[in-house]
Amino acid sequence: MIATLHGKLQARGEDAVIVNVGGVGFRVRVPTRTLADLGGIGSEVQLCTHLRVREDELSLYGFSNEEELRLFETLLTVSGVGPKVALGVLSAASSDTLRLAIGQGNVDVLTAIPGIGKKTAQRLVLELKGRIDVSGLGALGELSPVDEDVMNALINLGYSAAEAARAARAVPSSAKTPEERVRIALQNLGG
Secondary structure, rough: OOOOOEEEEEEEEEOOOEEOOEEEEEEEEOHHHHHOOOOOOOEEEOOOOEEEEEEOOOEEEEEEEEEHHHHHHHHHOOOOOHHHHHHHHHHHHHHHHHHHHHHHHHHHHHHHHOOOOOOHHHHHHHHOOOOOOOOOHHHHHOOOOHEEEEEEHHHHOOOOOOHHHHHHHOOOOOOOHHHHHHHHHHHHOOO
């Protein structure tokens, strides 16, 4: 019904913004990553939106791009995952990280996200593994268990799944301890 909003940023909160479109202020809930990408008050913004219609409420959710919107809508198809949880997931992890974790069945990465327990993480993997597009991440392939541990550590430090996987692969096999492998991976990332 409301596919996009283009207007001026009128106000911002912790998890929502008000976008003024032609004199009408729309309250839009957004992930923290999208909130960080928006400019200051008065700046022009464009959001891809999802309208949630309930018996007693209309809620509008906004995203900086179509990919985030599609991922949000896909997360909503999982039993037990509502808009609040899906928004929290997208706030805590990048789209690449989520797609890679689900595609590889990496429950540990998913349980590191606040609000996602082991059962929910397993359900996400079970219900979405074949449905999540990992084509852009296809070059990452399967990681060894050692490289996967390094990748998880880097993701927890805020790197994207793609960056973390590349850095984990670049660590020479001569590095034996997990701490040493993470240190070398961080050096490869310039961190």
